[in-house]
Amino acid sequence: MSFLTLTNIQKSFGPVQVVHDFNMAIEKGEFISFLGPSGCGKTTILRMVAGFETPTGGSIVINGRDQSSLKPNQRNIGMVFQAYALFPNMNVFDNVAFGLKVAGTPKAEIEKRVKEMLDLIHLGHLGERYPYQMSGGQQQRVALARALAPKPQVLLLDEPLSALDAKIRVSLREEIRQIQQKLGITTIFVTHDQEEALSISDRVVVMNAGRADQIGTPFEIYNKPATRFVASFVGTLNLIEATVVDPATGSVRIGDTELKLRDTVAAAAGGKVQLAMRPEAGSLAEGRKSDTTLHGQVVSSHFLGSVIRTRMNVGGNTISFDMFNDPGVSPPVVGDTVALKIDSGDLLVLQD
Missing domain, CATH: 3.40.50.300 (P-loop containing nucleotide triphosphate hydrolases)
Structure with missing residues (x-):
């Protein structure tokens, strides 16, 4: 008891x-x-x-x-x-x-x-x-x-x-x-x-x-x-609007990128769903293993010491991601087009 x-x-x-x-x-x-x-x-x-x-x-x-x-x-x-x-x-x-x-x-x-x-x-x-x-x-x-x-x-x-x-x-x-x-x-x-x-x-x-x-x-x-x-x-969160492609399979589109979510979605094809992703879930590292890549333009980049927090525009969504400071790697520059590697399993469908 x-x-x-x-x-x-x-x-x-x-x-x-x-x-x-x-x-x-x-x-x-x-x-x-x-x-x-x-x-x-x-x-x-x-x-x-x-x-x-x-x-x-x-x-x-x-x-x-x-x-x-x-x-x-x-x-x-x-x-x-x-x-x-x-x-x-x-x-x-x-x-x-x-x-x-x-x-x-x-x-x-x-x-x-x-x-x-x-x-x-x-x-x-x-x-x-x-x-x-x-x-x-x-x-x-x-x-x-x-x-x-x-x-x-x-x-x-x-x-x-x-x-x-x-x-x-x-x-x-x-x-x-x-x-x-x-x-x-x-x-x-x-x-x-x-x-x-x-x-x-x-x-x-x-x-x-x-x-x-x-x-x-x-x-x-x-x-x-x-x-x-x-x-x-709790924590910093990206809220990302995606368009449903196939609700049965969990396929959605973010900007020009189509990906399959871990779960099915309630909205009909063509409808909108909101996804959540933590800033640390994304990476620009070339060797990073991932199942999805989002392409977008850097809109801001802030050096915070041990961490560099960058924001990029992907299909009208502003997505923040964090990367550890590496003295041998220059931080992203505003206006650059970058490829953000993510795992679709890190995207949470917000139901309420």
Whole structure:
């Protein structure tokens, strides 16, 4: 049986329904990220698990126990907020010890546990400092240690990195993942940053307008998007209009090139379908094995350091493709006619 189960969860604020029949089973020790734009319902679900919001319908079960009648302080859940929420009048040691003191933990045990937590976040030498004397990244580490100190059964993180600069975000998200794996704690991480979600999660829930458009591994979410929204929201995407030649065989035409898709298409011959392709799927390399070549004119080429991102026009479609920087190969020039090699299996038919 799954450790954390959300069944038919609904939430309305007045006449506005913000979560629609959400269902998910989470295994013990799993790291789940809720990914989506602002207002999609991801934080509302997190707050319902924590007990800060009451579901309009459905049930939340943790370790076999229904949580509906339990207050937040009865759920044994640790939570880390975006704004740190540390007590400014307490030093680091007392902030981490707060939950243990409230629970009536013996003093000797508190000291031992706080030391363990500060060592875990590599701040054992800063126990006497106050929050205002620390950087944002250090404060968020303290908030994480405080959430973990009482040994919660579930850890909830509500956009904990969004207030930090880019470099600190990368290092801290990796640290959070390492700590989560070391402790084996079931974790839900809310973010609007796709790179964060894809890089540290066991599974990702892509939320859209109060619904889970897709739940899957980062590999599945990126490479096999289930809906048009997922395909466009996660990663950079080319949207290519093609003309159907033979719907039974999946034959379509892009510009002057006819190719056969992996799947059949719903539109009639002569109709239009929209295809999706990731920029990294195409290549100009002569030795690249592929089953299709698209010819077009370069309309822009941007040198980004390790990557060169080029856009070309193919039959009225603007297609972007990425190539690694090679010092021995000049990047494409605007106006050049190039041959982009692709595999038809990398083209996804968008059905909705």
